[in-house]
Amino acid sequence: MTGPAILFDAVDLTLGRTVILDGVSLRVAAGTVHALVGPNGGGKSSLIRALLGQAPHRGTIRLDWPGDGPGTVAYVPQSVEFDRGLPLTVEDFLAVLCQRRPAFLGPDRRINYGAALDRVGMAGKARRRFGALSGGERQRVLLAQALIPAPDLIVLDEPMTALDEAGIAIFKTLLAELSAAGTTILWVEHDLAQVRRLATRVTGLNRRVLFDGHPMEMLSPERVFDLFSAVPRRAGAERIAS
Amino acid sequence: MSFEALRALVQGWAGAGLLPAGLTHGFLVNALLSGLVIGPVLGGLGTLVVTKRLAFFSEAVGHAALTGVAIGILVGEPYTGPYASLFGYCLLFALLVNYTRNRSNLTADTLIGVFLSVSLALGASLLLILASRVNIHILENVLFGSVLTVDDRDLTVLLVVALGVTALMLPLFNRLLLASFNPALARVRGVPVKGLDYLFIVLVTVVTVASVKIIGAILVGALLVIPAAAARVVASSLRGFFLLSVAFASVAAVAGILLPVQLALPVPSGGAIILAAGLLFLGALLARLFMKGEEG
Known part of the structure; x- marks a missing residue:
């Protein structure tokens, strides 16, 4: 479509x-x-x-x-408001946004978070704490979430x-x-x-x-x-x- | 299995020396069961309370329970469990706070402070009126919790609330969290932000009210906050945050119920539970400092 x-x-x-x-x-x-x-x-x-x-x-x-x-429909906001010290990895953040299964149980293996992170140059940073990322890296993760599922x-x-x-x-x-x-x-x-x-x-x-x-x-x-x-x-x- | 059969089983094991001797007392088995039921739920829900910065709100709802009890006694409910007034008043209090928060230009902490003060003033006034009708010392149990007063009806209320809250919280966990990160993004992802906001308030309120009997109105909010705060200090992922919070709350609940009896300490169960949670928090802080030191 x-x-x-x-x-x-x-x-x-x-x-x-x-x-x-x-x-x-x-x-x-x-x-x-x-x-x-x-x-x-x-x-x-x-x-x-x-x-x-x-x-x-x-x-x-x-x-x-x-x-x-x-x-x-996908949306990339300017920023997200959250406690920077929250124990939330990049993968956790994507899981919160993109899957129904509770994120604390781990990522839904049917969803390829790695591929989305790869497209925004964040491959290998799935386990990094989201709050510890630079502003630019966080923005890339926000772009990655918009790719899951593929937007129209x-x-x-x-x-x-x-x-x-x-x-x-x-x-x-x-x-x-x-x-x-x-x-x-x-x-x-x-x-x-x-x-x-x-x-x-x-x-x-x-x-x-x-x-x-x-x-x-x-x-x-x-x-x-x-x-x-x-x-x-x-x-x-x-x-x-x- | 009925509560009676379960109680007999635990008492039998305690009598045989497999469990602490204190559990030969039926009332302590009741208290332990209630701690085991509500501890994990408070721990799990607490992660959302801390993330959504609703710690003060959960404290306020707990304190509102005092007024709920006073209203219950005033309208003729049994003072050992005025659940209709407790749930009714606390839900009204929580929903009013949330409704006003969405429609005033006050910050949440200021608004909660106003509602909490007015509610406590109302509760204190009612209790003075009631002083001649009931033994006011009974209210100490309401304030600080008691292992002596938990009966089968309380256990049933706790079990129903715990199962209901868990059944709603787990499938909605991601959505509840997302709504606090960015409401606009959450709405695009199909999250009914305002509806879930109210639902979460209701979940926190019913869990808090159901736990008042064992932890007490003054301290109940703390078991939503302290284990989650301790877990947040040491966890490095959402999984660790959630699981540690559940574990800390469960350990604090069980320790707070059993230790005073085992050690013959004249401490109310609520106080002991929160002190145990506080020790875990202190341990988590020290562990964090130690880990930081190791990292150099």
């Missing part, structure tokens, strides 16, 4: 008196790498939460699955933030493999250079959709400046300007 197309139609999201999303309409084509960019507080993560059914919103969000029923739609929330050079190379390979397999990839990212290289389409979001199209056309300096200054957000504008 290839991934679904996603339709956002006039999506509004308000928290208290703050408008987070204002009439957001966009279409994510099936099997594409679609990047969401915008300033902090621009609504990128909120749009993802709305897509995942975790934020009350108005408007329509529809997934058009190509087959008879819905496929597998994967939602990535700033997955490159903590990655080092080697991790970024692995991420690029992974993105290419998933894309080749027809997986729909919705990718929140702040690194515009990587979006230019890797995404097939990009949407600029700052409460509203400010642009939507091919990254090489859309991410011109003027558009990026508009995106980050549509609502005054000095820090974002300064970062781009620098």
Whole structure:
């Protein structure tokens, strides 16, 4: 099965008196790498939460699955909140996420955790304590969990933030493999250079959709400046300007 | 096998010198059985309590039991086991705390502190009103536990609660844990985070209430926390964490029930159980320090 197309139609999201999303309409084509960019507080993560059914919103969000029923949705969060001293190995962490059998009884041998860890360059680190990993290694494990089972739609929330050079190379390979397999990839990212290289389409979001199209056309300096200054957000504008 | 037959069997073995002589007393066999039933469950559930940072909550639910007992006596339940009021009040207390936690901007510890104080004030007031109606010293058993008062009905309650909680906890273990790591990721994985949140609160509450008779309202929360904390100190994997916590809680429960009788110490069972758990925790800390020293 290839991934679904996603339709956002006039999506509004308000928290208290703050408008987070204002009439957001966009279409994510099936099997594409679609990047969401915008300033902090621009609504990128909120749009993802709305897509995942975790934020009350108005408007329509529809997934058009190509087959008879819905496929597998995977999500890679920016981070996980947990006690760093918890006696939890990488394998334990994956077992907690991916299997029904209680993780303290050990990994379900029907699930190939080793292969997923291998794909993110973490082979041989299954017995390492999860809390003792570096931020980049933890991010790789979060990517690995999204591969079990093979996803049809994967939602990535700033997955490159903590990655080092080697991790970024692995991420690029992974993105290419998933894309080749027809997986729909919705990718929140702040690194515009990587979006230019890797995404097939990009949407600029700052409460509203400010642009939507091919990254090489859309991410011109003027558009990026508009995106980050549509609502005054000095820090974002300064970062781009620098 | 009925409790009576099991009791007779254990007493027979104790009489033949195969088990400690104290177990020739039926009441001590009852207490031992309750410790063996509830110890592993408290140890297993404790790993989730510690991971989900609900130690203070479990303490508060235990303390709420005091008020539950007072209400029970007030409405005419037997003071030896006012289970309807105990379960009813403690469940109400726990669900209210959780409901309010999800809807206020207060941190969990502040909110629990507020509810706990109000609940204790209510319990203390009711107990003063009741002082003329019951021997107030009986309430010492409620506060600190007693091996003398465990009867077949208490054993049945413990067994039903232990089996029910185990039957729910084991298949849901991963999901309960995942919900505390990242609720959004958990929901994508099909975990009903809020529902499981409430279910976990209910599991902790019913186990706590069922254990009040043997450990006491003041100390019951500690057996959810201390063995798991000790296991967390020395374990290096989830398997070790869970199994050691179960083992520590079971050992503490059995030791706390048997040792005071064997050594003729005038210590309530609850106090002895928690002291035994505390010693295990101390041992775990020392072992950890020793291991660190070895590592250099």
